[in-house]
Amino acid sequence: MKAIVSLNSGSSSIKFSLFAIDETGGLQLSAGGKIEKIGISPAVEARSVDGETLLEREWANGAALSHADLLADLFAWAAEHPLQGREIVAVGHRVVHGGTQFAAPRLVDFELVDTLEALCPLAPLHQPHNLAAIRAIAQLAPELPQVACFDTAFHHDKPDLAARFALPRSLHDEGVRRYGFHGLSYEYIALRLAEIDPVLASGRVIAAHLGNGASLCAMAAGRSVDTTMGFTALDGLMMGTRSGSLDPGVVLHLQTQMGMSPADIEDLLYRKSGLLGVSGISSDMRTLTASMAPEAEEALALFAWRVGREAGALASSLGGVDGIVFTAGIGENDADMRSRICRRLEWLGLEINEIANACDGPLISMPDSRPRVYVIPTDEERMIALHTLNIIKGQAA
Numbered sequence: 001m002k003a004i005v006s007l008n009s010g011s012s013s014i015k016f017s018l019f020a021i022d023e024t025g026g027l028q029l030s031a032g033g034k035i036e037k038i039g040i041s042p043a044v045e046a047r048s049v050d051g052e053t054l055l056e057r058e059w060a061n062g063a064a065l066s067h068a069d070l071l072a073d074l075f076a077w078a079a080e081h082p083l084q085g086r087e088i089v090a091v092g093h094r095v096v097h098g099g100t101q102f103a104a105p106r107l108v109d110f111e112l113v114d115t116l117e118a119l120c121p122l123a124p125l126h127q128p129h130n131l132a133a134i135r136a137i138a139q140l141a142p143e144l145p146q147v148a149c150f151d152t153a154f155h156h157d158k159p160d161l162a163a164r165f166a167l168p169r170s171l172h173d174e175g176v177r178r179y180g181f182h183g184l185s186y187e188y189i190a191l192r193l194a195e196i197d198p199v200l201a202s203g204r205v206i207a208a209h210l211g212n213g214a215s216l217c218a219m220a221a222g223r224s225v226d227t228t229m230g231f232t233a234l235d236g237l238m239m240g241t242r243s244g245s246l247d248p249g250v251v252l253h254l255q256t257q258m259g260m261s262p263a264d265i266e267d268l269l270y271r272k273s274g275l276l277g278v279s280g281i282s283s284d285m286r287t288l289t290a291s292m293a294p295e296a297e298e299a300l301a302l303f304a305w306r307v308g309r310e311a312g313a314l315a316s317s318l319g320g321v322d323g324i325v326f327t328a329g330i331g332e333n334d335a336d337m338r339s340r341i342c343r344r345l346e347w348l349g350l351e352i353n354e355i356a357n358a359c360d361g362p363l364i365s366m367p368d369s370r371p372r373v374y375v376i377p378t379d380e381e382r383m384i385a386l387h388t389l390n391i392i393k394g395q396a397a
Helices: 067-080 111-115 129-138 171-174 184-194 246-256 260-272 274-279 285-289 294-318 328-333 337-343 356-357 378-394
Strands: 002-009 014-021 027-036 044-049 053-058 087-094 146-150 204-210 214-220 223-227 323-327 372-375
Touching: 002 378, 014 087, 027 053, 027 067, 027 378, 044 067, 044 111, 067 129, 087 129, 087 378, 111 129, 111 184, 111 285, 129 146, 184 204, 184 214, 184 223, 184 323, 184 378, 204 274, 204 328, 214 246, 214 294, 223 294, 246 260, 274 285, 274 294, 274 378, 285 294, 323 328, 337 356
Parallel strands: 002 087, 087 146, 204 323, 323 372
Antiparallel strands: 002 014, 014 027, 027 044, 044 053, 204 214, 214 223
């Protein structure tokens, strides 16, 4: 049976999933896993859809191993273990930034990779690693088709006003604009919501992708209208280690008055701020929730406050809200944070059902609540596989 691999390559991890193409042309998850702690002491784990452990390995002294090295090792293992007869026919990749050019998935070629390389400064935590995975696969299996799926594409046709900064028009024309990210996640949520609650899916919905990276998206009839991330994935909500929205004067002050270099400021805003910076303890919501330190509570309270504040702004962009969807690691699993955020949005008419919320949903609002509130697990890897399947079908036609 033929299969597609989805790769989601981040700064310190690579998520992978294997989807079999069934007789009807649909996708069935066969296996998945993760390479994590890249740059420290890498470890890989792969499991079948039934939970059977297929691969477990650690490299205690593997700090020098690159993404390419670890993918090569994974491919070598796969060649020796034929994965229940699955023949890999294509690999799909999450690529964070597609700039102004790419509004839909694209078959990978050298020209595309070169174009995407120029966008690395706009997504320094992600884009270089996305492209490293593409290059690694090209070396390991040069005949294997690869498809780039862009996190910015879902937001590509949002209203022009939602894409503009109040900067000179020449800069906007050169690409200094609000792009938006987490698009593969939001696209999947729009599809799932249409299955779960088609009436709500046709209305005004705020989707909250809350994880180590976090953003909100205002959707009308399943299409992006506005979103909290902008020119880069640094904008908008407070995140695990990222500051989110910041007065530009702060950056000028850090540079001119405190003598920080651009590299130092980048490191501060991307890697030392957010939950980690405010708490001084951790970027992990679970660690902060378990802590008794007042700084941990302040970080949690600030996160909820920022989400509530930005959700209010998106309610204005939509002209009202019919539903809210929580997704991603925090959104799917942290009932306390969902409760904190929902209490801040009671002015919208929202009434949370704390019993349903404690069980992680899917519907966590009271019957008379407006908006309705759902918890829907995201699946970026499946969205990547769906796009990849469509591309290779088009190539074969």
